[in-house]
Amino acid sequence: MKQYLLSIDAGTTSARCILFDRKGAVCAVAQKELHLSYPQDGWVEQDAAEIWAVQLQVCREALKTCGAKPEQIAAIGITNQRETTVVWDRATGEPIAPAIVWQCRRTAEMADELRCRGLEQMLRDKTGLVVDAYFSATKLRWILDNVPDARRRAEQGELLFGTVDSWLIWNLTGGKRHVTDASNAARTMLFDIHALCWDEDILRELDIPSGMLPDVVPSSGIAAYTDAALFGREIPIAGIAGDQQAALFGQTCFAPGEAKNTYGTGCFLLMNTGEKPVSSENGLLTTVAWNIGGRVTYALEGSVFVAGAAIQWLRDDLKLVDSAAQSEEIARSTADTGGVYLVPAFTGLGAPYWDPYARGTLIGLTRASNRAHIVRAALESLAYQTADVLYVMQKDAGLVLQHLRADGGASANNFLMQFQADIVDVLVERPACVETTALGAAFLAGLAVGVWKDEEDIRRTVARDRTFAPQMESERRSRLLAGWHRAVSRAMGWAAPD
Numbered sequence: 204m205k206q207y208l209l210s211i212d213a214g215t216t217s218a219r220c221i222l223f224d225r226k227g228a229v230c231a232v233a234q235k236e237l238h239l240s241y242p243q244d245g246w247v248e249q250d251a252a253e254i255w256a257v258q259l260q261v262c263r264e265a266l267k268t269c270g271a272k273p274e275q276i277a278a279i280g281i282t283n284q285r286e287t288t289v290v291w292d293r294a295t296g297e298p299i300a301p302a303i304v305w306q307c308r309r310t311a312e313m314a315d316e317l318r319c320r321g322l323e324q325m326l327r328d329k330t331g332l333v334v335d336a337y338f339s340a341t342k343l344r345w346i347l348d349n350v351p352d353a354r355r356r357a358e359q360g361e362l363l364f365g366t367v368d369s370w371l372i373w374n375l376t377g378g379k380r381h382v383t384d385a386s387n388a389a390r391t392m393l394f395d396i397h398a399l400c401w402d403e404d405i406l407r408e409l410d411i412p413s414g415m416l417p418d419v420v421p422s423s424g425i426a427a428y429t430d431a432a433l434f435g436r437e438i439p440i441a442g443i444a445g446d447q448q449a450a451l452f453g454q455t456c457f458a459p460g461e462a463k464n465t466y467g468t469g470c471f472l473l474m475n476t477g478e479k480p481v482s483s484e485n486g487l488l489t490t491v492a493w494n495i496g497g498r499v500t501y502a503l504e505g506s507v508f509v510a511g512a513a514i515q516w517l518r519d520d521l522k523l524v525d526s527a528a529q530s531e532e533i534a535r536s537t538a539d540t541g542g543v544y545l546v547p548a549f550t551g552l553g554a555p556y557w558d559p560y561a562r563g564t565l566i567g568l569t570r571a572s573n574r575a576h577i578v579r580a581a582l583e584s585l586a587y588q589t590a591d592v593l594y595v596m597q598k599d600a601g602l603v604l605q606h607l608r609a610d611g612g613a614s615a616n617n618f619l620m621q622f623q624a625d626i627v628d629v630l631v632e633r634p635a636c637v638e639t640t641a642l643g644a645a646f647l648a649g650l651a652v653g654v655w656k657d658e659e660d661i662r663r664t665v666a667r668d669r670t671f672a673p674q675m676e677s678e679r680r681s682r683l684l685a686g687w688h689r690a691v692s693r694a695m696g697w698a699a700p701d
């Protein structure tokens with residue numbers, strides 16, 4: 204009887220379910236869009252009840268498409284949008300407020316206030332995060348402060364808090380288990396990533412009752428069983444990880460110095476730094492990658508705000524390309540950018556520059572500059588921004604990058620992948636299965652129930668689509684990078700108040 208791993212990929216814009224077999228092949232996919240609402244400027248919300256209902260629906264659909272019986276599901280793995288905050292009633296299972304989505308900025312002032320109270324260093328040391336509204340802590344506090352009666356009810360033990368993984372597991376188990384894993388807990392800004400527990404001091408400072416919080420269980424291990432009524436049989440839930448950490452696992456970045464980059468709207472880079480957390484001198488985040496068999500692996504995380512979005516901009520606003528994919532052919536039609544650089548700092552610059560006042564800059568134009576130069580410069584900007592983050596990651600971690608594993612929509616672009624290899628001088632590998640996030644959750648679950656023996660067994664499962672070896676001469680690389688850094692310096696501070 205063929206065995207499958209059922210992977211729940213609870214994203215921000217869609218709920219997905221993928222069934223994988225032991226070879227890591229995709230056997231069925233079901234996906235449905237989720238609604239996001241924007242009730243006020245900068246606010247982003249979702250209906251937690253919808254997240255659960257749609258997720259259950261796509262799970263059933265994938266099982267049906269595949270023709271898999273419940274007894275063929277060896278285990279369930281869950282990966283999810285991180286930081287998004289749900290609070291629900293322990294007795295009824297009803298959310299008491301809309302889920303506050305990671306993108307929501309409503310608690311920006313609360314985060315400023317934490318900084319003003321001098322808590323930044325303490326929070327950074329304990330949680331590995333920079334103080335920001337992005338993480339769950341201030342979102343949870345907002346719900347307690349603003350939903351009528353919430354604080355009293357939370358103090359009396361009537362309410363539960365969870366990120367999306369916890370919320371789904373609570374529902375999958377018919378309200379029996381309230382758990383999360385350390386990779387998700389590490390994104391709440393309430394979790395001590397060294398001691399691996401919720402931090403009493405932070406909870407006190409934020410006035411959050413500890414009874415609301417889930418138990419933290421291993422990322423790989425049987426955390427719970429589904430309610431038999433849902434799929435006709437109790438199925439073990441055996442893998443849990445936040446989306447970026449799951450992708451790191453799905454890309455088999457098991458050793459220190461192995462890193463992955465997801466080339467989507469923005470870029471998300473994670474580097475495995477091994478068993479010790481590394482703190483960054485350059486504003487990168489320190490996070491738990493996973494906790495398996497009592498062994499914790501840490502990662503450094505950095506992101507690029509505008510990556511694939513720059514290609515969308517070429518397509519939708521400048522109309523320089525008909526499709527994102529066409530950018531490849533156009534970039535190849537010219538040997539270089541003719542000295543043109545695009546710094547797509549549309550919303551400021553993140554690591555390592557951290558300049559909210561930087562703005563997009565197209566520079567180096569001459570009368571000979573043409574469409575192909577600009578398209579190529581836009582694609583190259585994804586690689587340059589990635590190179591900047593990788594440079595500080597290696598410096599902070601004291602590790603040399605082994606290779607870079609790529610995924611995400613824009614990783615389909617062979618020109619970009621080759622230029623990335625050239626500009627960082629490292630091997631770039633693209634897996635055959637680009638569903639690395641869902642695959643990571645399946646691997647974590649399968650490892651726990653013996654579908655895969657160990658990490659080596661998993662490594663053997665993953666097929667590479669293509670590797671891109673660096674070919675550029677170092678003199679040219681240095682010249683191009685110097686030009687990029689000059690362009691960045693011109694973009695910085697542009698929108699700063701006088």
Ligand code: ADP
Pocket residue numbers: 466467468469510511512513514515527528529530531611612613614615616
């Ligand atoms: P997200 O998950 O962030 O929505 P995806 O991983 O689906 O993003 O990737 C979509 C992004 O990748 C878009 O911004 C798009 O412009 C870009 N993209 C998709 N295909 C290509 C391509 N062949 N070349 C360059 N960029 C691409």
